[in-house]
Amino acid sequence: MKKEVQLPPDDPLNFIQSKVRDSKIYWTYHVNMRLSQRRITKSMLIGGIDSFELIESYQSDKYLPSYLVWGSCNKVIFHVVFAVDLKMDNVRVVTAYFPDSVKWKNNFKLRKKT
Numbered sequence: 001m002k003k004e005v006q007l008p009p010d011d012p013l014n015f016i017q018s019k020v021r022d023s024k025i026y027w028t029y030h031v032n033m034r035l036s037q038r039r040i041t042k043s044m045l046i047g048g049i050d051s052f053e054l055i056e057s058y059q060s061d062k063y064l065p066s067y068l069v070w071g072s073c074n075k076v077i078f079h080v081v082f083a084v085d086l087k088m089d090n091v092r093v094v095t096a097y098f099p100d101s102v103k104w105k106n107n108f109k110l111r112k113k114t
Contacts, residue, residue, distance in 0.1 A: 008065035009084055013054045016069065016082050016091050020049050024090040031093045040096050045080055048073035055079075055109050066094060070109050077108050 009015040019025060027042065035042065048071035056068035064083040071078050081094040099108040 006064055006084075006086055008057075008059045009086055012057070012065070012067050012084060013052060013069070015084055015086075016054075016067065017049055017052055019084075019089070019091040020046060026085075026090055026092040028092055028094055031095050034095055034097070038097055040078060040098070044073045044076065044078065045071065045093070045096060048078065053109065056111075064092065070099075079108070 034040075051070075051072040053070045054067050055070045057065075058067065058081075059065045061083065064085050066081055066083040069080045069082055071080060077099065078096055079099050080096045083092040083094050085092060101108070103112055104110065105112050
């Protein structure tokens with residue numbers, strides 16, 4: 001059986017922000033484990049919605065097109081990977097973490113070359 005490929009949204013950042021605002025969020029098992037380990041809260045991620053910036057795109061990701069988003073809430077910077085599901089009209093939070101200055105530059109918006 002051939003896997004159905006989903007196309008990315010025309011405006012991924014707007015799609016992500018609108019689904020978060022509408023509470024059309026699926027929190028994956030993986031992210032639920034990681035959030036508690038990394039001391040990141042769901043309210044922090046949702047509270048940073050107006051600061052979201054798309055910094056990397058993975059349109060050919062395994063299951064759904066996904067995007068690395070930079071966010072900030074109360075001056076705390078974080079990264080979130082959102083998978084976008086146009087067909088089901090939601091976003092999936094795949095993982096979230098605090099970026100490391102060893103790997104990121106430009107206020108954690110640009111990966112350092114290794």
